[in-house]
Amino acid sequence: MSHSPTIGLSSYLARLLAFAALTTLALVATPSSGHAPVARFDALPRLAERLSQPVWLAHCGMRVVEWRPTSAMLPETSLGPSALAVLDETCRNAFERYTDFLRAKGLPRLRTRPDVLPSISLLPGNILLDGKSLRALNDLPSRFEAVAPGCCYWGLYVDSLNHLFLRNDPLIRGESGALEPNPRFVRTLTHEISHILSSRMGVWDIAGYDRQRDEDLAEQFVEFMGMRFPAESSAEDLAFHRGRVPYAPATGAVARADATAVGKLPGAPAPSASANTSEQGSSPRSR
Numbered sequence: 683m684s685h686s687p688t689i690g691l692s693s694y695l696a697r698l699l700a701f702a703a704l705t706t707l708a709l710v711a712t713p714s715s716g717h718a719p720v721a722r723f724d725a726l727p728r729l730a731e732r733l734s735q736p737v738w739l740a741h742c743g744m745r746v747v748e749w750r751p752t753s754a755m756l757p758e759t760s761l762g763p764s765a766l767a768v769l770d771e772t773c774r775n776a777f778e779r780y781t782d783f784l785r786a787k788g789l790p791r792l793r794t795r796p797d798v799l800p801s802i803s804l805l806p807g808n809i810l811l812d813g814k815s816l817r818a819l820n821d822l823p824s825r826f827e828a829v830a831p832g833c834c835y836w837g838l839y840v841d842s843l844n845h846l847f848l849r850n851d852p853l854i855r856g857e858s859g860a861l862e863p864n865p866r867f868v869r870t871l872t873h874e875i876s877h878i879l880s881s882r883m884g885v886w887d888i889a890g891y892d893r894q895r896d897e898d899l900a901e902q903f904v905e906f907m908g909m910r911f912p913a914e915s916s917a918e919d920l921a922f923h924r925g926r927v928p929y930a931p932a933t934g935a936v937a938r939a940d941a942t943a944v945g946k947l948p949g950a951p952a953p954s955a956s957a958n959t960s961e962q963g964s965s966p967r968s969r
């Protein structure tokens with residue numbers, strides 16, 4: 683974790699205290715299984731999980747270092763040019779508009795360009811399929827518990843690890859049966875890009891970090907980019923992929939004020955101040 687010397691002291695202290703609180707929590711937590719507690723670094727891909735050739739995404743300025751498909755949906759979730767193009771194009775659109783967005787929100791920034799950008803892992807995310815399997819996006823017990831002690835996520839940006847963990851379904855079958863960009867994946871990535879850019883352009887170094895404000899800003903950016911549908915539940919996601927309901931989100935649907943707040947567990951400890959998430963819309967449908 684590196685900070686530029688110009689970082690705001692209050693912001694730095696806030697992050698330090700949040701991290702200290704999390705560390706304390708980790709120290710006192712005694713896992714009933716008797717296994718060693720999960721550490722922050724367990725979230726990162728292990729050597730054997732890393733791609734032998736990381737993939738550079740030019741418009742993201744980021745490298746994909748881990749990519750795990752879902753065996754039940756190999757065409758939609760395998761590493762290939764179409765899937766990579768969805769990521770790169772989403773970055774291109776989001777990066778182009780982010781400065782305008784900050785200006786529209788009246789938010790200051792320390793840098794005109796982001797400093798060091800994260801590496802990316804694409805992992806199975808749907809908890810009704812393989813999203814909770816070992817080392818998947820919602821494998822909290824052995825991978826993410828130290829950075830995201832809640833469930834469940836479509837995306838997770840961990841500032842202190844400088845790593846973006848993302849659902850792996852960039853593509854979806856359209857009505858013709860051909861693979862097309864998955865609008866819900868694009869929504870998740872756009873939301874996460876707001877977390878990344880606001881952090882890496884130093885917005886919070888000036889404005890002071892506030893987790894809820896960061897979440898709200900990410901949702902507002904999704905809307906700014908023209909996506910007016912809420913984050914879906916895991917059951918809805920499965921139905922989209924299986925073609926039981928039209929895959930395209932209803933146009934003109936009004937976004938919930940804060941779709942990402944829906945899945946919050948009441949009374950659950952806040953994750954690390956630097957873990958920024960896209961939560962799976964939770965409802966009785968996503969048991």
Ligand SMILES: [Zn+2]
Pocket residue numbers: 873877896897900942958959960961
């Ligand atoms: Zn978020």
